[in-house]
Amino acid sequence: GGIITQTPKFLIGQEGQKLTLKCQQNFNHDTMYWYRQDSGKGLRLIYYSITENDLQKGDLSEGYDASREKKSSFSLTVTSAQKNEMAVFLCASSMKGGTEVFFGKGTRLTVV
Amino acid sequence: GDSVTQTEGQVALSEEDFLTIHCNYSASGYPALFWYVQYPGEGPQFLFRASRDKEKGSSRGFEATYDKGTTSFHLRKASVQESDSAVYYCALGVDTNAYKVIFGKGTHLHVLP
Numbered sequence: 001g002g003i004i005t006q007t008p009k010f011l012i013g014q015e016g017q018k019l020t021l022k023c024q025q026n027f028n029h030d031t032m033y034w035y036r037q038d039s040g041k042g043l044r045l046i047y048y049s050i051t052e053n054d055l056q057k058g059d060l061s062e063g064y065d066a067s068r069e070k071k072s073s074f075s076l077t078v079t080s081a082q083k084n085e086m087a088v089f090l091c092a093s094s095m096k097g098g099t100e101v102f103f104g105k106g107t108r109l110t111v112v
Numbered sequence: 113g114d115s116v117t118q119t120e121g122q123v124a125l126s127e128e129d130f131l132t133i134h135c136n137y138s139a140s141g142y143p144a145l146f147w148y149v150q151y152p153g154e155g156p157q158f159l160f161r162a163s164r165d166k167e168k169g170s171s172r173g174f175e176a177t178y179d180k181g182t183t184s185f186h187l188r189k190a191s192v193q194e195s196d197s198a199v200y201y202c203a204l205g206v207d208t209n210a211y212k213v214i215f216g217k218g219t220h221l222h223v224l225p
Contacts, residue, residue: 031211040121041215043156050211059113059214086195088157098144098163098210101203103155110204 002027004104012110019078023091033076033092033101036085037058043090049074050097051081055067081111114206115141116216124222125192133187133219135176135202144205145169145178145185147199149153150156156201156215197223 004025013019025032030051035043035058046056047066055066063085065077074091088106119134137143144163148156160169165180174189185202202216 022127033213033217040217042118043211043215045214048212056212058212092155094213096209096211097207098205100158100161101146101148101156103157103211105153105155 002029002102004091005100006089006104006107008107009105010108010110013040013078015081015083015111017081017111019081019109021076021078021091021109023074023076023104024072025074025091025093025102025104026072027093027095027097027102028071029093029102030071031094031096033069033091033094034058034064034066034074034076035090037088037090037106039111046076046089048077070103078109081109083111086110113214114132114204115133116202116214118202118219120219121217122220122222122225124224126224127193128191129223131151131187131189131196131221133200133202133221135185135187137185137202137204139183139206142180144210145149145176146203146205147174147176147185147187147213148201148203148215149220150201151198156185159200173188190219192223194223194225215222 049068148223162169162178
């Protein structure tokens, strides 16, 4: 088995601040994802990376940057935190397309 | 564009009731279809998948059948238990090789003892 570790678990930032969320996986999976989870809106895809050195925008990429530093790590940057984006950010990985996606426990972002 | 629609936001049942959670999708071709379950404080967990018309996926007593004609993948369970209380997500793997995975809004299932 493997695990996805997201840091930090809780992140408090100020409005307008640039914030970075980190994710590590030890599954040796090629593909990694960032989702945002808001109550009543489900999971919305922000960015995904099919393999190391690849980056694809999801449906909610505006206001975010992502970086796949190496196969095992994928970070997400909120470029300018806004109060209306308080949510849980979930990192995930999968071996390849069409297969099971494994999730971390999330980073809860609060913007004050 | 590609999308997943879950009709029910909340479902309340008693133990041993029959469960149906509706999932309809919009996508071209034959996308991969998934069901995930999320418990409080955890990330979503994979239940099962299907990738061909009429294929049935199943796990832990839950099942769903891929229906290309009605673009549906409804989740069913014959007899729910209190421990099934959770949020259920239908998901769709789209684009070439289904790397892009998009989720529905989720259905919160409450099972009363």
